[in-house]
Amino acid sequence: MSEPAARVLFMGTPDFAVPALEAVAKGPYDVVAVVTQPDRPQGRRRVLTPSPVKRAAQALSLPLLQPDKVRRDGALTQIAALRPDVLVTAAYGQILPQRLLDIPRLGCINIHASLLPRWRGAAPIHRALLAGDAETGVTLMEMVAALDAGPILSARAVPIELEDNVGSLHDRLAALGAQMLVELLPEYVSGRVKAQPQPDIGVTYAKQLHRDDEWINWANRVAVVHDHIRGLSPWPGAAAKLRGADFKIWAARPIVDSSLGTPELPGTLRLNGRQVLVSCLDGWIELNSLQPAGRKAMTADDWARGVDADGLRFSSLEPTTDKGGAQS
Template sequence: MRILFMGTPDFAVPCLDALIENGYEVVAVVTQPDRPKGRKGELTPPPVKVAALRHNLPVLQPEKVRAEEALQELEAFNADLLVTAAYGQILPKRLLDMPRLGCINVHASLLPRWRGGAPIHRSILEGDANSGVTIMRMVQALDAGDMISQVVVPIAEADTVSSLHDKLAAAGSKLLIETLPSIANGTHTETPQDESLVTYSPNLSRDDERIDWSRDARTLYNQVRGLNAWPVAFTTFSHKVMKIWQARINEEESAPTAEPGTVVKTTDDSIIVQCGKGTLALLEIQPAGKRRMLVTEYLRGVKPAPGSKFGDREE
């Protein structure tokens, strides 16, 4: 079975590695173009390109996969199956119709929940108990194809986007290898998604990152871990942006008469902040213009007084 693989970020790398390790013939890898990255803007290859070159595979990086030149190049590979995992471009019908066995996608959610581009973030932000991976038939509508296989991955209380991402990437690669034989021999089943259960996970905005202290402590805790390690939740203190990398729901201290965002107290390793309901203990932060640090270190130089406020206006 000749497989054309399309993917771009770290999430897709275990799938590509698993295909090679299990003896599948990957005829080529399609990924996004190299992009400038970092303060110096150095051109950086996507993780899937790095993995493909490690396996000595042909790599294509069309700016637009729907361009005629790109489609002709992909047609020439005469692939039996196209496998995608977080590729990052919408595929045209002509490409979806090319492979003999069609096109499948490895999606990081339990479809039909969390169609779209940020399913891992949204599952934690919304306090889901479980996430998972769905392998589905690709259609032109966004993540709307019939489901072929699915695996549930529980979300631990301490999971962040980073840790859940890694769990899902591993689960997705395993599920892909388990699913491919039935696709190859035609014994797989395809189940339509229940449209009444569809939810969407749009890409994150600046508003998703900003902490609203009027919300309850559980919601803000989910926000902090649901945005770690990217793009990271933030608030303001002394009119300057402060990123919040790690926090916990504080079970002990609360000042229900204090306004949301008010510092209730500091401890050796935390700053306790009043929320709309309950309090949040800040454990790891990144003040404006500085590196991330544990609150223990921050408090050696700055000690917010009880009654001072987070969430003031930026300068």
């Protein structure tokens, strides 16, 4: 007689968690419930919108819980009544109390989009790109009450390609996390996995993004400016000001062309045929996609056709505050 399927409780909210949820639901497990954040107002009309994980759970006909605060007694009582063997979390969006972590019989697994202990916290994909990291990856860890500090069950690295932005890297890491979870779960449930403590050296924190993080400093090197732009695309977008108006810069690429000569003052625009170039500390960067305030995103070439842009200069704005914070 075969043993009953392991009872899995899944907690997650954004798109990153969906592949993992779908992978578990297709496996030999009993998904006793999916816990996700409450519907939130979105868009100009502030329409209540379900999370991607809620939509996936409904498509899979899985039981769903949406507590406002998971640490409250009512939510904890509901979860305990489900008698989960294993808790799997992926970007749930709230700090989980020890009382919750103590509920699953076998333990709690978190899927985190970095190579821990680098980039613990809320925005690991953004921060890896913004920092110019050559690689990142996915770590599966056992959960503890401290932020992303639990012992490592599995980790796998992926290179960061020059063409990557947050969107492309997010999708690769989400798929990798789901694959790693499917490979790990049978071993974890059977007790054949031994977690390894995270090293004390190399700990960094991926703080939540704030408005001040968006402003491009054109006085940096081309590589730094490029990392800044792709590290904020497709959300929330790198920002610049031109003649007092706000712009979002969505895509750009470094230019290696000695014939362009010495860079002008940082932020200066130059039209080179159909190329829209901006000077940086050590060279030029080509803008590919941008969005003036109040308008739709467009190619830089289309924008430049209607503007006498040659010789204009983007402002280089420095951050004005140092806000932090992160969630599990």
